[in-house]
Amino acid sequence: MGTSQDGETNIQNKTVSYSLRQMILYFFKLGTIGFGGPVALTGYMYRDLVEKRGWISESDYKDGLALAQLAPGPLAAQLAIYLGYVHYRIIGATLVAISFVAPSFLMVIALGWAYVHFGGLTWMQAVFYAVGASVIGIIAFSAYKLTVKTIGKDWLLWTIFLVAGLVTVLTETENVMLFLGAGILYWIVKSPPKGLWRKTNKFHSFIPLPFTLFLTSVQGNESGVLTDIFIFFLKAGAFVFGSGLAIVPFLYGGVVKEYEWLNAQQFLDAVAVAMITPGPVVITTGFIGYLVSGFSGATVAALATFLPCYLLTILPAPLFKKYGKVPGINAFVNGVTAAATGAISGAVIVLGKRSIIDLPTALFAIITLGILWKIKKVSEPIIILASAIIGLIIYPMTH
Template sequence: MSQKKDVSFKSLLEILLVSTRLGLTSFGGPVAHLGYFHEEYVRRRKWMDEKAYADLVALCQFLPGPASSQVGIGIGVMRAGVIGGILAFIGFTLPSVIALIAFAIIVQGLDVADASWIHGLKIVAVAVVAHAIIGMAQKLTPDLQRKTLALLALVITLLWQTAFTQVGVILLAGFIGYLIYKEHETEMGQKYNFPISKKFGAICFTLFFGLLIVLPILREVTALDWLALFDSFYRSGSLVFGGGHVVLPLLEREFVPTGWLSEEAFLAGYGAAQAVPGPLFTFAAYIGAVIGGWKGGLLATFAIFLPAFLLILGSLPFWNALRTNPKIKGALMGVNAAVVGILISAFYHPIWTSSILGPVDFAFAAVLFSMLVYWKLPPWIVVLTGALGGLLIGML
């Protein structure tokens, strides 16, 4: 991929359309999203190879913020520069933002958490994530050492489910990988030259930390409601490790005790957030819309995702230098193996435990998995089948 590559309108439109379809059909949380991305961008469209995708996932797992959204932004940037990243983000995020703002304004308080069609979509997530894990495990854990690292990551993240366990496991796996593989020769895979400079990346990092420091000060000095709202969402988006489920208690602490939002309204929105596709971080759109209408919803969405944008744009220009350094490559090999274990851990809880509640669910998951893996049906057909099957199971 050339640094001087001309980005055509057609390629930008393609990014927007593909990411929007993913935004409309990607149910099941961040781990499932990585499965959908892998299926669409790596297996079907071959926009990047397996190793580059695995390295990008490892990088985004390490950064704070919504990992799946950052992976999507990164793929967009690698395909068509910063504009491509913005379009990939808009396509993947906007459908759930619109849906949650509509929930807040029109059907606030509607209990959808136990709807049978949603249960069907959770079973779809089981099939998608299982497929992704099998593919990634074959590539990323080929030897006994990396299989052992994946097992270690699986056991630790299952038994100690805290916000910082995942980061600790990734750091430990990186260190072990460095020790084991620092002299190891590996296939490099595709090399990417990004249409963004290291100077631009440094500016993004500076802006990220600058806003983290300056916003709370401005909040105290000005006492403006919209600035307080922006600060709360920006800080929540900056300090979250481990994906969307972790941000929910952070947001509750920010908005319920302070009186911005009632406990009932928060729980109603939580049910709605589980019902829509796309990133769980878009729950911020619901909270913002309850507090300040559709404008509040858009402000909240921008604020909570801004840190993710700044961090991934700051990291990507330095990515090739990191992943081609032999010692860093060894660390990344360890991290990639750990990511497989973390994915399996998340596959069990919360995806499997909240989705497979009996023999019928397991049988339906097997059918959906076969549709995706063996019959090679498009993901949107599998999602639609899951929703309809959930309705039928609910009638049994």
């Protein structure tokens, strides 16, 4: 391990070559300038914390990445929380989580304020006219990459994928029970649970926890819109597997269809905001919360979204090295991931019908998809920025 100016501290019999303050500042910086989505962010963490600085061992990094992929929650945020936990336990995980999410949260608050106050102006409409269409291309490409990575040649995963996609298109919403059913089906077929119950009951809570969150979420409440926001986004945060984009169809079903907090165009604008800000994609929940109920709504929505991610990192972390390779758990997650990927693919069609309304918007989506397909290292925020500029030019001509 390398050395630091702050000296070395011994945490639980491990020699630590960095201070908690240094880790917090690193993740605050990453949350401020870290563009590129979960794959890029996890790559930055490996490059900076494992290879360059030697703060985190490769085995600890791999354990954190495996847990982040296994449990529901935005991948990059969960890995960050786990790395904060490695040497500084709960206090480290908590402060790293706050420092990583806070910059993008403050950015979406500022953008939410601008959107509310200037959203009726022609220039703002022009920006989101183009950006909304480009977001469809980005989501379509992400859905393709996720499909290739997670489905492979497994016929059962393909069946789950197609069913979830079809249900999303037909209902224009996302059914949580379909996700859970997919995970349980794949678990039973590929790794029957009998052996799992004999080996350990340490992870029995892995399956009941989402059920508990779901049952809590569907209970009636009379406490007002903030309670509705908290319960809905708590449920949403519990079913984001791998890519933050997995939350998009889920949010659409609740925010637009069920509660009618936003219309379809406002929802697409919220997704676009998440694309142009650094940090985790699911920070779009803060923007949505702001549009629904101001700063209080944004705070409650963001807190509820990240709470499951936080708890499902620090609670299993002590046991993960010992029990994380239980086949039944991996099978359940594979099934849920296939359903989530299918839902994202279906959401491309659902959202595309609202965003692609004429020839220019169709071209924005197609060109964005082509750029991402051909230019592997292009950054999504650059595409969004270019789309916004072109939209300012084209929108007055078409409206």
